[in-house]
Amino acid sequence: MQAQRTISRIAHETGVSARTIRFYEAEGALPAPARTASGYRIYGEADVRRLRLLRNARLLGLSLPDAAELVRQALASDCSAFAPELARRIAEKRAEVRRHITGLRELHEELVVLEQHVTHAECATTEGRRVSECDYCAGVTEGGD
Amino acid sequence: MQAQRTISRIAHETGVSARTIRFYEAEGALPAPARTASGYRIYGEADVRRLRLLRNARLLGLSLPDAAELVRQALASDCSAFAPELARRIAEKRAEVRRHITGLRELHEELVVLEQHVTHAECATTEGRRVSECDYCAGVTEGGD
DNA sequence: ACTTGACCTTCCAGCGGCTGGAAGGTTTAC
């Protein structure tokens, strides 16, 4: 376990760009790390873990301040005390993700149909007509409410 | 067919806020509509159709300029001439949507497991330990690469 | 010892896509 890592190394390890890590620090979402004599940021295992937590919270769709707060709580609370709040958030997020998936599935279906239409026969029947006048094209674009 | 509609009416019909419609117009993504003597914007059927197309292109994830360009092409080209480019975009978008869905499914799975963990028994085995020290919690947060 | 090139630092600016608020004119309903 070699704890000493520069910003680009932790960036590579966590998949968060160095630039974004500095931004997170400036925003107070990450604590200021240790520095070398010459001012380079140096990170340890704990920082990696924290940054990964933060990144995942962001991927869950939390705003940066919310994500930072969650991480703070997560790292400060004991596991069981933290559970109810965390469970609530997870359940919420899960429902949201499910809705999102449903929406995307519908979109995907629409795209499949639209693609077939466009690449194959049906469009020929409307040859020479503008898309704005093609019932099919128009119909598809109106279904999105 | 009553073609005269104010901005809030077309907003309601298309699900795009009046504010956003004005923004689209200012950005050149929508043409300037007719005005009443007193300066109120008035919209017709064609504007509704165009705005719906634009909104859907945005929902597909295209940037506003790209979406506007697509709509412009769609309304200017005849259906068959437009097909190849459109088909390409649709296929691309479809692949992207599929990837997105897959990612969300994985996330959902992770959330289900995490939720069970947090709300039920296992966490008790780590009672009193910080989340940062709980192998399970930590493990889950590391899986997201 | 010197250079090269890849890193690191800070700072300020801008992006996309809205959204919010102020300050005022118009229309409609009672």
Next chain:
DNA sequence: GTAAACCTTCCAGCCGCTGGAAGGTCAAGT
């Protein structure tokens, strides 16, 4: 005739980065 609900413009700010400039540092090669 007045109140509420519209409409107009304008400028400002939001979030989460991202880009670029200008300069310091470090490790390797010659």
